[in-house]
Amino acid sequence: MINYWLEGLKIAIQPNNLILMLIGTxxxxxxxxxxxxxxxxxxxxxxxxxxxLDPKSALLMLAGMYAGSMFSGSISAILLGVPGTPSAxxxxxxxxxxxxxxxxxxxxxxxxxxxxxxxILSGMVLxxxxxxxxxxxxxxxxxxYFALSIFGLTIIASVSxxxxxxxxxxxxxxxxxxxxxxxxxxxxxxxxFGIPALTAGFELLPVLIGVFAIAEIxxxxxxxxxxxxxxxxxxxxxxxxxxxxxxLIPIIVGAVIGVFIGVIPGTGGTIATYLAYNELRRxxxxxxxxxxxxxxxxxxxxxxxxxxxxxxxxxxxALGVPGDVVTAVMLGAMVLIGVRPGPLLFQARPDLIYSxxxxxxxIQFIMLGTGFISSITAPYILKIxxxxxxxxxxxxxxxxxxxxRNSLYDVSVAMIFGLIGYFMRKHxxxxxxxxxxxxxxxxxxxxxxxxxxxxxxxxxxxIRSPISLILLILSALSIIFAVISFRRESR
Amino acid sequence: MKFKINWDVGIxxxxxxxGIFILILTLxxxxxxxxxxxxxYPRIISYGLIITGIILIIQGLKEEPSKQKIxxxxxxxxxxxxxxxxxxxxxxxxxxxxLYLTPFLMLSVMYLFGYKKLxxxxxxSILFTLxxxxxxxxxxxxxxxxxxxx
Numbered sequence: 310m311i312n313y314w315l316e317g318l319k320i321a322i323q324p325n326n327l328i329l330m331l332i333g334t335x336x337x338x339x340x341x342x343x344x345x346x347x348x349x350x351x352x353x354x355x356x357x358x359x360x361x362l363d364p365k366s367a368l369l370m371l372a373g374m375y376a377g378s379m380f381s382g383s384i385s386a387i388l389l390g391v392p393g394t395p396s397a398x399x400x401x402x403x404x405x406x407x408x409x410x411x412x413x414x415x416x417x418x419x420x421x422x423x424x425x426x427x428x429i430l431s432g433m434v435l436x437x438x439x440x441x442x443x444x445x446x447x448x449x450x451x452x453x454y455f456a457l458s459i460f461g462l463t464i465i466a467s468v469s470x471x472x473x474x475x476x477x478x479x480x481x482x483x484x485x486x487x488x489x490x491x492x493x494x495x496x497x498x499x500x501x502f503g504i505p506a507l508t509a510g511f512e513l514l515p516v517l518i519g520v521f522a523i524a525e526i527x528x529x530x531x532x533x534x535x536x537x538x539x540x541x542x543x544x545x546x547x548x549x550x551x552x553x554x555x556x557l558i559p560i561i562v563g564a565v566i567g568v569f570i571g572v573i574p575g576t577g578g579t580i581a582t583y584l585a586y587n588e589l590r591r592x593x594x595x596x597x598x599x600x601x602x603x604x605x606x607x608x609x610x611x612x613x614x615x616x617x618x619x620x621x622x623x624x625x626x627a628l629g630v631p632g633d634v635v636t637a638v639m640l641g642a643m644v645l646i647g648v649r650p651g652p653l654l655f656q657a658r659p660d661l662i663y664s665x666x667x668x669x670x671x672i673q674f675i676m677l678g679t680g681f682i683s684s685i686t687a688p689y690i691l692k693i694x695x696x697x698x699x700x701x702x703x704x705x706x707x708x709x710x711x712x713x714r715n716s717l718y719d720v721s722v723a724m725i726f727g728l729i730g731y732f733m734r735k736h737x738x739x740x741x742x743x744x745x746x747x748x749x750x751x752x753x754x755x756x757x758x759x760x761x762x763x764x765x766x767x768x769x770x771x772i773r774s775p776i777s778l779i780l781l782i783l784s785a786l787s788i789i790f791a792v793i794s795f796r797r798e799s800r
Numbered sequence: 801m802k803f804k805i806n807w808d809v810g811i812x813x814x815x816x817x818x819g820i821f822i823l824i825l826t827l828x829x830x831x832x833x834x835x836x837x838x839x840x841y842p843r844i845i846s847y848g849l850i851i852t853g854i855i856l857i858i859q860g861l862k863e864e865p866s867k868q869k870i871x872x873x874x875x876x877x878x879x880x881x882x883x884x885x886x887x888x889x890x891x892x893x894x895x896x897x898x899l900y901l902t903p904f905l906m907l908s909v910m911y912l913f914g915y916k917k918l919x920x921x922x923x924x925s926i927l928f929t930l931x932x933x934x935x936x937x938x939x940x941x942x943x944x945x946x947x948x949x950x
Contacts, residue, residue: 358940360940474856477848478815478853481849484845484848485822485842488845497830497838499838499839499842500822500842526882529913530875530879530912532875533878533912533913533914694915695913696913696914700909704902704928704932705932707889708932708944711944715943717890717893717894720890721887724890725883728879731879735870736870753841758836759835761834761835761836762834765834766835
């Protein structure tokens with residue numbers, strides 16, 4: 310184990326990897342800060358740059374983008390009153406009032422310290438839990454893997470919120486998309502309608518680019534007149550000793566809740582941040598300060614938000630089942646750079662896993678440094694006009710979908726899925742389930758086939774394996790829980 | 801222009817139709833004596849689409865159709881134009897090449913987003929295309945389409 314850590318650290322501190330982590334983190338901070346550009350979009354747009362790197366370096370760069378963007382969603386929440394990423398929405402409650410009071414610099418620094426603490430603490434949970442979970446998952450049979458992919462798909466329930474049925478439809482549509490082309494069991498073609506290009510099916514990346522990047526450009530185009538402006542100046546960046554002390558307890562509360570929520574597949578940053586904020590406010594002696602510009606409120610939310618990242622990576626790395634929407638995109642990104650997350654990865658590529666672990670902690674410190682600079686330069690980042698930014702993103706989207714196999718067909722696929730993603734958003738169909746369906750569909754089909762062959766076409770194998778049975782029960786509970794909580798909210 | 805349609809019912813019908821279409825296509829696929837045949841898994845998917853489509857129709861019928869305008873013709877025009885522009889770009893780039901065609905695409909998209917400074921737009925589009933071309937074509941060796949009209 311120590312050897313793995315030393316080897317991983319040696320890889321992570323190589324100068325080229327440090328530079329890539331730095332670029333990834335700076336890119337993440339810029340991407341996360343800009344309203345309309347999400348963490349998922351940032352990861353997708355970075356992908357074309359990572360194809361040509363060694364998978365270890367590529368993964369470290371992507372991790373930088375992930376961590377950086379999760380922090381910087383707070384910047385626009387504080388300065389513009391618009392969360393840069395969905396999970397930074399709770400930062401708005403206290404962050405924006407602080408920004409309006411001219412304490413935006415202090416609020417960004419609070420967010421930075423809290424995010425770094427959250428990232429480090431959740432990283433510790435990641436390195437402890439993920440290998441254990443992977444070791445356990447090595448006992449899985451094909452039927453258990455099938456049940457696991459079904460469990461992964463039930464994340465749909467939690468990311469769909471009140472649009473559960475639409476989320477399920479999007480997920481099933483994603484499963485269908487994954488069946489187009491040559492099937493990997495017997496090699497026969499399905500749903501190609503005699504079109505040669507469809508034989509290869511739909512590559513994951515053009516689908517991701519279409520649904521997350523191009524759809525977002527189309528939505529921004531609809532409201533092209535809307536430009537955000539900072540209404541106040543950024544002053545008093547440094548926290549006093551007293552202020553620093555006041556955010557320590559919120560950081561601990563945020564870290565505990567964030568890590569716990571993050572590990573549960575299908576939860577994610579938004580749930581963790583609101584839960585952590587409410588708990589802190591409930592137990593705080595200064596309840597009246599919350600909502601009016603409390604640094605504690607910013608600290609608890611931002612720490613929970615970043616504590617989710619390490620937690621959500623536990624099932625992603627150990628089982629190949631994403632913990633939330635952004636890790637679903639990270640999972641897709643890993644597959645594209647040639648890394649197939651799951652228990653076997655821990656056995657086959659410990660160098661990659663442990664360099665990622667070591668890099669994760671280094672990234673938190675890189676984020677601390679670059680984030681500090683961003684608390685001063687943030688107003689300039691936010692000045693990039695949408696009219697120039699969106700065409701640039703479009704060109705990256707085109708290059709990204711082309712470069713995966715040098716095919717213009719994939720660019721057309723990205724454009725068409727962009728339109729599909731746009732219509733989905735307009736009619737409240739969550740996009741993440743579609744991507745989950747595309748990622749988990751082949752895993753479900755292949756393992757169900759294997760399980761049926763091994764059992765002589767006996768479908769009862771699904772409930773005879775205890776692991777499969779537990780996972781299927783958990784899947785059902787996850788859906789039932791989503792329905793009940795939706796009904797409660799509706800009342 | 802306003803669309804006063806119960807969208808959920810309409811989309812639900814579309815989902816059911818897609819499910820039935822997939823189901824019909826899978827009926828002609830070969831069966832397997834052991835394990836899944838090529839049509840078995842998509843058939844399960846088609847059942848899922850049909851069932852969820854019906855639920856969406858029922859939900860749509862129960863709820864009052866939203867009076868809020870989902871599409872405005874002006875913005876929809878821009879969206880469709882951008883998608884067509886992208887597809888046209890894909891068709892043309894094969895002949896014109898990435899380096900020569902991309903500045904036009906960027907400039908058109910900037911214009912669509914309401915950017916009015918033509919000279920700056922041209923400069924930004926050309927410089928950005930040159931930079932991207934240098935990174936991907938020269939450094940990463942991605943065989944971006946080159947001019948091949950003659």
